[in-house]
Amino acid sequence: MNWRGVLVYAENYSGRIHRASFELLGKARELLPRISGELFAVTVTSENKAEEYSRELIAYGADKVVEYVVEENHLTNPLIHRNALIDAIKYIKPKLVLVPATPWGRSIAPRVAASIGTGITADCLDVYVDDEGNIVQVRPAFTGNIIAHIKTLTNPVITTVRPGVFQVPSPDYGRKGEALIRSIEASGADKLRVLRVARVKTVKLSEADVIVSIGKGVRSREDIKLFEELAREIGAQLACSKPLVDMGWMERDRQVGFSGNIVKPRLYIALGISGAPQHIAGMRDSKYVVSVNIDPSAPIAKYSDLFVVGDIYDVAKKILQALRNLK
Amino acid sequence: MNILVLIKPTPDITKVRFDVEKGVVDRGSASLEINPFDLYAIEVAKRIKRVFGGFITSLSMAPPHAEPALRDAIARGVDRAILLSDRRFAGADTWATSYTLASAIRKLGSFNIILCGEKSVDGDTAHVGPEVAEFLGIPHVSFVTRIIDVSVDKVIVESDFGEAYYEVELKLPALIALSRPVIFRDEFIEPSMPKVSDVLRAKKAKIDVWSADQLADVADVSKFGLNGSPTRVVRAYYALEKGRETRVVKGEEGVNMILSVLRETGVIS
Numbered sequence: 001m002n003w004r005g006v007l008v009y010a011e012n013y014s015g016r017i018h019r020a021s022f023e024l025l026g027k028a029r030e031l032l033p034r035i036s037g038e039l040f041a042v043t044v045t046s047e048n049k050a051e052e053y054s055r056e057l058i059a060y061g062a063d064k065v066v067e068y069v070v071e072e073n074h075l076t077n078p079l080i081h082r083n084a085l086i087d088a089i090k091y092i093k094p095k096l097v098l099v100p101a102t103p104w105g106r107s108i109a110p111r112v113a114a115s116i117g118t119g120i121t122a123d124c125l126d127v128y129v130d131d132e133g134n135i136v137q138v139r140p141a142f143t144g145n146i147i148a149h150i151k152t153l154t155n156p157v158i159t160t161v162r163p164g165v166f167q168v169p170s171p172d173y174g175r176k177g178e179a180l181i182r183s184i185e186a187s188g189a190d191k192l193r194v195l196r197v198a199r200v201k202t203v204k205l206s207e208a209d210v211i212v213s214i215g216k217g218v219r220s221r222e223d224i225k226l227f228e229e230l231a232r233e234i235g236a237q238l239a240c241s242k243p244l245v246d247m248g249w250m251e252r253d254r255q256v257g258f259s260g261n262i263v264k265p266r267l268y269i270a271l272g273i274s275g276a277p278q279h280i281a282g283m284r285d286s287k288y289v290v291s292v293n294i295d296p297s298a299p300i301a302k303y304s305d306l307f308v309v310g311d312i313y314d315v316a317k318k319i320l321q322a323l324r325n326l327k
Numbered sequence: 328m329n330i331l332v333l334i335k336p337t338p339d340i341t342k343v344r345f346d347v348e349k350g351v352v353d354r355g356s357a358s359l360e361i362n363p364f365d366l367y368a369i370e371v372a373k374r375i376k377r378v379f380g381g382f383i384t385s386l387s388m389a390p391p392h393a394e395p396a397l398r399d400a401i402a403r404g405v406d407r408a409i410l411l412s413d414r415r416f417a418g419a420d421t422w423a424t425s426y427t428l429a430s431a432i433r434k435l436g437s438f439n440i441i442l443c444g445e446k447s448v449d450g451d452t453a454h455v456g457p458e459v460a461e462f463l464g465i466p467h468v469s470f471v472t473r474i475i476d477v478s479v480d481k482v483i484v485e486s487d488f489g490e491a492y493y494e495v496e497l498k499l500p501a502l503i504a505l506s507r508p509v510i511f512r513d514e515f516i517e518p519s520m521p522k523v524s525d526v527l528r529a530k531k532a533k534i535d536v537w538s539a540d541q542l543a544d545v546a547d548v549s550k551f552g553l554n555g556s557p558t559r560v561v562r563a564y565y566a567l568e569k570g571r572e573t574r575v576v577k578g579e580e581g582v583n584m585i586l587s588v589l590r591e592t593g594v595i596s
Contacts, residue, residue, distance in 0.1 A: 014490040076493065079466060102489040107469040110421065110454035114461035119422055119557030122452035140566060142352060143340045143448050149562040191466040191501070195494040198485045210594050234594050246508060248515065252472065258448070259364070259507055267592045269585075277340055278448075289571070290588055292581065306588060307573050308581030318582040323595065 003155040005037025007094035009085055010057055011104055012043055013076045017056060019168055020100035024161060025061040026169035027127065028098060034129035035095050038063040042088040044081050046072050050181070058177030061169055065179045066092070070186075078108050079189040085112045087184050094156050096135055098127070101160035109160050119152035124161045135159075143258050144281035164206060164264065203237055203253050205261040210236035210269075213256055213283070214244065217272015217294065217312045221249045227271060230316050233323050236269070241279045257282035271312040275300025328381035328479075330372045331432060333443035333459070334400055334408075335362040336393035340448045347565040352449075359393045361400060364444025366518035367505045372442050373404040374511045375477055382406050384438075386431055388416055388424060394534055402521035402529035409435070415539040418553030421450070425458030426555065430546035431537065432463060440482065441502040445470050456504035467502035468495050473510040474503070485510075 006028040010021040021041070028039050041062035045053050047069050054065040068084040085108065089097060099109040101123040113120035125147075126138040135157045137150045152158075205211065212231040218224060224238075231238040242257050244250040256263050258281040268286035272293060273279060280303055283289070291304040292315050301307040308315060336359035344356035361369075372383045385400050387393060388411040397408040411431055419427065432438065441460075446453035453469060460467035472492065473485035483496045484503060497503075509516050521529075539548050549555060576584050589595045 013488065018490075076488075078468075103470045103486075104488045104490075106453045107457055107467075110425075110452075110457040111461040111467075113422060113454075114425060114458040117422075117557075119420065120454060120458075121558060122421070122454050136561065139451075141449065141451050141563075142343070142345070143451065145340075145345055145566055146352070146563055147566045148560050151559050151561050152557055153559060154557040188464075188466075191498045192468070193496045195483070195496055197491050198494045199492040201491055210592075234589060236594070246517070252506075252508065258451075267588070267594055288588065288592060290585055292585075296575070301573055301575065303571065304573050305571050306581075306584055307575045308585065309575065309577045310581050315582055315585070318579075319585060322582065322586055326595070 003093050003095045004035070005040060005092065005094045006032060006035060006096045006098065007040045007042055007088060007092055007156070008062070009097065009099045009105070010041050010043040010053070011100050011102060012045065012053065013081070013104060017043070017053060018100055018102060018163070020102060020161070020163035022060045022168045023163065023166040024098040024100065025057065027161070027166045029061045029169065031096070031127065031129060034133065035135070037095065040064050040066060040088070040092050040094060042066045042085060044068045044070055044075065044084045046070070046075060050179070054177070054179035055173070056171070058175050059171035059173045063177055065177065067179060067181050068184050069181055070184070074186065074189065076194040077189050077192060078104070079192050080184070080186060081108050082111045083184045083187070083189065086115055087182065089116060089156060091182065097156050097158045099158070099160045101162045105160050109158055113158045118154040118156060118158060120158040120160070121150045121152065122160050124159050125165050127159055127161065143277050144284065145277070162262070201253050205237055205239055205254065205256060205263050208237040208263060208265050210234060210267045211239050211256070211263060211265045212236045212269045212271065213239040213241065213273060214271050215241040215273030216243050218244065223313070224249060226313065226316055230320055233320060239263070241273045241276070270300055270304070271316065273300055274298045275303060328375055328379040328440065329438045330375055330381055330383045331435070331438040331441045332365070332368045332372050332383060332385045332405060333428060333441065333456070334365045334368070334385045334387045334397070335447045336360065336387055336389040336396040337362040337447050337449045345565050351563060359389065359396050361396050362444055362447045364446060364505065364507060367507050367509050367516060368442040368444055369400060369403050369405060370516045370518050371474060371505060371509065371511055375440065378477065379479070384409065384435065386428060387411065388419070388427055391536070397534050398529040398532065399521070401532045402525040403518070407535070409535045409537060411537050413538040415548065416552050418556065419551065420556035420558045421452050421454040421458055422557050423551060423555040425455050425462055426546070426550050427542070428455070429459050429462030430542045432459070434542060434545045437500065439499050441500070443502070443504050445504045445506045453504070456502055460502040465500045465502060466497045467504065468497060469504040470506050471503050471509065472506050474512065476512065
C-alpha cells in the first residue's frame with residue numbers, strides 16, 4: 001500500500017477553526033516536497049458551515065478538504081470526530097497525520113491511533129524529514145527536561161503538535177482546491193453525550209502577550225489585588241504558580257506550569273515564584289523573563305533575563321507609583 | 328461498583344537528576360512514586376466506593392522496584408494492586424503500553440469505571456487513557472476537572488476541551504482521565520498522606536505481579552514492550568536552559584531596571 005501526502009485535522013468543535021489547524025497546514029506545506037502527495041484537511045461540520053470552512057482551509061494551504069457533514073448535536077461529540085478521522089485516514093492513506101495538541105486533539109488522536117494500529121507521538125515541538133526520508137517528531141518529556149526525537153515505523157505517522165510552535169501562514173483566498181463531502185455512521189457515539197458548555201474560559205494564557213505571574217510570595221488572598229492592579233496597569237494577564245490554585249486563591253485557567261498552561265509571552269514577570277521544575281516547564285519559552293524574589297538562591301534566577309532580589313510587595317508598589325508619576 | 332485505577336509509578340520529578348550527556352534519566356537518583364496526577368484518581372475512586380460500595384483494583388506496568396509505590400496506593404485506599412512486570416514489557420511506547428494494560432483489564436474481568444490521571448510527569452503524553460479506552464471499546468473523557476454526578480449506569484463530568492469547559496455524560500463502563508485540581512460533586516479534592524496504621528497494613532499486603540506469559544491467553548505477546556511499539560526514540564538529549572544571561576540586581580535599582588524593560592519591550596511608552 002502506498003501512503004502519500006499529509007492530512008491535517010482541522011479542529012472546529014467550538015464553531016470556528018482553531019488557529020493551530022492553520023499553523024499545521026503551513027507546516028505541512030513546508031514538509032510536502034519531501035513527503036510527496038497532496039495536502040488534505042479533514043473537518044466535521046454542520047451543513048451550513050461546510051462551504052465557509054472549505055474556503056478557509058484551502059486559503060491556508062489545503063489541496064483537498066474532506067468534510068463530514070453531521071447533525072448539530074454531534075458537532076461537539078469527540079467520538080464522532082474520532083469516527084471521521086479514522087474514515088478519512090482509511091480513505092486518503094496519508095503518510096503523516098497532524099493534529100493540534102489541544103486538550104481536544106490529545107483526546108481524539110490517541111483513540112484513532114489505537115484503532116488504526118499505528119504509532120502516535122504527543123505534543124511535538126517540531127516535525128522534520130531526515131536524510132533517509134523518515135519523518136521525525138521532536139517532543140519534550142520528563143516535564144520538559146528531556147527532548148526526544150521519535151520515528152514511527154507504521155503508517156500513517158500520527159503526531160499531535162503543540163499550538164503556537166509554527167507560524168500561521170498568510171491565507172490566499174484565490175487558491176484553488178477541492179471539497180469532498182463524506183458521511184460517517186454515528187455508531188458507538190451514543191455512549192457519550194455532550195450536554196452543554198459549562199463555562200467559557202475567561203482567559204487564555206497561551207495567547208497572552210504579557211504576563212504578571214504570582215506565587216507563594218503572596219501572603220494572603222486579599223493581597224492578590226495589588227498584583228491584579230499591576231497587571232491591569234501594564235496591560236498584562238495575571239497568572240500564578242500551582243500553590244495558589246491548590247489553596248483556592250486563583251482559578252485553574254490562570255495557572256502556569258506543567259499541569260496548567262504552557263505560555264510563551266513576549267514578557268513574563270514572575271513575582272514571588274521560586275521556580276519549581278513544574279512551573280519552569282510552563283514558562284521557559286517566554287521571550288523575556290523578569291523575576292522578583294526575596295531569596296537570592298531561587299531556582300527561577302537561571303531562567304530569568306533580569307532577576308531582582310527584593311520584596312515583591314515593595315517592588316510592585318514602587319512600579320505602580322512610578323507608572324502613576326508618568327501619567 | 329467495580330472500580331479500576333491506572334497508576335503509573337514515576338520518578339519524583341523534583342528530585343530526579345538527568346544524564347546531560349546521554350539525555351536520559353539517572354534512574355538511581357529518585358525512587359518511583361505514584362504519578363502525582365494518579366493520586367487524584369485514587370481519591371475519586373475512594374469517593375465512588377463510599378457512595379456505592381465496591382472494590383478498587385489498581386493496575387500498573389513498571390519494573391519490580393515500583394513495589395513501594397503500589398504499597399503506597401494500598402495505604403491510600405486501593406484494595407488490590409496488580410503490577411505488570413516483565414522484561415518483555417520494557418521499552419513500550421504509548422500504543423504498546425495501552426495494549427498491554429487493556430489486555431490485563433480484559434483478563435481481570437469487567438469494570439464499571441476506570442480512572443487515571445490526565446498524564447504522567449515522565450511521559451507527558453496524556454495518550455494512554457484514551458488508547459486504553461479505545462482498545463476496550465468504551466467511551467472516555469480526558470482532562471476532567473469535575474465529577475458532577477455518578478449513578479450505576481452513567482457518569483456526568485466537566486472536562487476542559489481547550490476553548491471551554493463542557494458538561495459530558497458517559498454511559499458506564501467508561502474511562503475518566505483526571506486533571507488537578509479536581510472537584511468531586513461539590514468537594515475540592517486534595518490527596519492527603521495516608522495514616523500510619525494504613526501504611527503499616529499496606530506493608531504486609533500482597534502485590535500481585537504478573538508476567539507477560541500470564542497475559543498470553545488474552546493478548547498477542549509480540550505486541551508487548553519495545554517489539555510491539557510502533558514508535559522508536561532515535562535521539563534524546565537534556566533540554567538545556569536557554570542561554571539567558573541573567574542580570575541580578577537589588578532593591579531600588581531593580582525597580583528602575585523593570586521599568587526600563589517595560590519600556591524597551593513596548594509594554595509601556
